[in-house]
Amino acid sequence: MTGPLRVLLVELVPHEPERVNRSQAYPALAGLGAALGWKTWWRVLGVRYEPTLRYALEPRDLARLLAETRRLKPRVIVINERLRREQRAALARAGAPARVVYCPLESAEDFAGLPDFVRRALQRTRAPLLDDPRLLDRLRPRFRRARLNRAPWLSRPFVRVPAGAYCSYRTRTADNPHYRGLGPPAEFLSCSFCGSGPSARPRRPPLSDPQAFVRRHVEAACRARRAGDGPIRFELSGSESWRRLETLVAALTRGGVRDAELLFMPRVDELLAARAAVERSLPRLAGAGLALRLYGMGVENFSPAENLRFNKGVSAEQVHAAVAIMTDMQTRWPGTFHPPPGGLSMILFTPWTAPEDLRINAENIERCPMIDRSFALSRRLQLFPGRPIALLAERDGLLATGRDDHFYNAGCMTEAGQDELPWRFRHPEVAVLWRLARRLSCDAERLPSADPETRALRPFLSGPSRRPPDPLPLFRRALETITRHPTTGSLFALLERMRS
Numbered sequence: 265m266t267g268p269l270r271v272l273l274v275e276l277v278p279h280e281p282e283r284v285n286r287s288q289a290y291p292a293l294a295g296l297g298a299a300l301g302w303k304t305w306w307r308v309l310g311v312r313y314e315p316t317l318r319y320a321l322e323p324r325d326l327a328r329l330l331a332e333t334r335r336l337k338p339r340v341i342v343i344n345e346r347l348r349r350e351q352r353a354a355l356a357r358a359g360a361p362a363r364v365v366y367c368p369l370e371s372a373e374d375f376a377g378l379p380d381f382v383r384r385a386l387q388r389t390r391a392p393l394l395d396d397p398r399l400l401d402r403l404r405p406r407f408r409r410a411r412l413n414r415a416p417w418l419s420r421p422f423v424r425v426p427a428g429a430y431c432s433y434r435t436r437t438a439d440n441p442h443y444r445g446l447g448p449p450a451e452f453l454s455c456s457f458c459g460s461g462p463s464a465r466p467r468r469p470p471l472s473d474p475q476a477f478v479r480r481h482v483e484a485a486c487r488a489r490r491a492g493d494g495p496i497r498f499e500l501s502g503s504e505s506w507r508r509l510e511t512l513v514a515a516l517t518r519g520g521v522r523d524a525e526l527l528f529m530p531r532v533d534e535l536l537a538a539r540a541a542v543e544r545s546l547p548r549l550a551g552a553g554l555a556l557r558l559y560g561m562g563v564e565n566f567s568p569a570e571n572l573r574f575n576k577g578v579s580a581e582q583v584h585a586a587v588a589i590m591t592d593m594q595t596r597w598p599g600t601f602h603p604p605p606g607g608l609s610m611i612l613f614t615p616w617t618a619p620e621d622l623r624i625n626a627e628n629i630e631r632c633p634m635i636d637r638s639f640a641l642s643r644r645l646q647l648f649p650g651r652p653i654a655l656l657a658e659r660d661g662l663l664a665t666g667r668d669d670h671f672y673n674a675g676c677m678t679e680a681g682q683d684e685l686p687w688r689f690r691h692p693e694v695a696v697l698w699r700l701a702r703r704l705s706c707d708a709e710r711l712p713s714a715d716p717e718t719r720a721l722r723p724f725l726s727g728p729s730r731r732p733p734d735p736l737p738l739f740r741r742a743l744e745t746i747t748r749h750p751t752t753g754s755l756f757a758l759l760e761r762m763r764s
């Protein structure tokens with residue numbers, strides 16, 4: 265087929281908005297397509313979040329997507345999430361035939377690779393525009409997208425706009441005794457478990473004016489809003505957007521942006537530092553019918569020993585201060601200020617966790633109204649190759665050869681096929697407490713219904729539910745019991761001791 269390049273952008277939108285969804289580059293791709301004379305369509309399908317990150321569309325959704333593909337006859341289909349192999353092949357055939365390419369671009373740093381991605385996967389003929397070093401500053405984003413199904417979460421459009429560096433938190437490696445001299449020399453260290461810190465994203469974001477980039481995106485998405493759409497939620501990722509919150513809000517409201525939610529993911533210390541700017545921005549946001557929502561904020565761990573290993577750099581007192589501020593703002597600005605919807609996240613269990621760490625955490629969780637206790641008990645560290653904390657576990661002999669629990673993704677796995685390194689607990693009694701915590705937590709539903717340890721737990725639960733509404737008191741009782749009897753070797757033995 266000759267004529268303009270025909271490109272279909274397919275966006276799978278998971279029902280959990282914080283989960284991976286690499287559609288950040290779609291507005292730029294659609295804008296680029298307009299500049300280069302392509303025929304471009306953007307279609308959206310709501311899907312249930314799939315922790316393995318290999319999506320299999322429901323038969324009805326697959327049929328809709330195939331029908332649309334046959335109708336539009338694209339030569340290239342760009343998709344933001346991995347599809348199971350047979351569905352991907354069916355999609356390629358429906359394009360008669362089309363190349364199906366996965367779009368990996370997510371952060372502003374990744375956008376440095378946009379021209380290469382386009383040359384490799386889409387337009388293989390030469391296009392001088394792609395050589396323009398200010399390409400992203402010049403592009404006009406486009407937001408014309410159509411839904412292919414009626415997933416309820418699609419009625420509140422979600423738009424991700426990366427701007428500036430994703431994360432700017434880093435400390436000097438030499439300042440942390442755990443990492444000084446460990447692994448390949450590195451001057452700086454981010455959170456040791458995370459793959460998103462600046463040390464893991466060495467490329468410079470290719471934007472000379474990130475704030476203008478955000479404004480162009482937000483204004484273009486608002487212009488493309490359709491009747492019946494709820495408020496658009498903009499996830500403004502990147503620490504720079506947060507640091508310039510006040511000027512950004514002023515510019516957006518001046519530009520006439522209305523009826524939208526602005527989502528930010530600051531660290532706890534970044535929220536504390538920006539308190540005055542948030543206070544000054546709230547009246548302006550309220551006046552324009554805008555809201556500010558925080559999301560994805562992590563405590564990780566209240567124990568100073570665990571936190572030092574994480575190199576998190578946030579203390580328990582900072583967390584409590586931030587929670588007090590958020591509670592106060594929410595009370596004074598209901599409808600305008602929203603704290604993180606699921607509360608603050610934690611990584612409660614690690615290979616090094618000692619009973620004392622769990623005691624410190626239990627005390628602080630009790631003090632903190634923004635921690636979902638059931639969720640916190642379900643969280644353990646995931647180790648990924650090459651990350652500083654994985655090197656530390658290896659050095660301490662805490663990597664294991666096999667794993668004995670079911671597939672687990674705390675949201676830290678962001679690539680299909682990414683595999684975590686199995687590890688073991690240094691303190692065997694904590695391994696027993698982890699087995700209990702998982703069964704008391706919201707993760708209990710993922711365990712087989714015939715799980716014998718869950719059955720053994722039942723006499724401790726009142727009512728028919730498989731888990732208590734507040735699991736912390738029972739967990740604390742177990743912690744006290746095991747502290748008195750540290751050689752307790754199994755969950756059955758622990759429960760037996762708690763009964764007697």
Ligand code: SF4
Nearest residue numbers: 431454455458460461
């Ligand atoms: S956990 Fe957050 S603050 Fe820490 S390195 Fe990752 S993105 Fe940055």
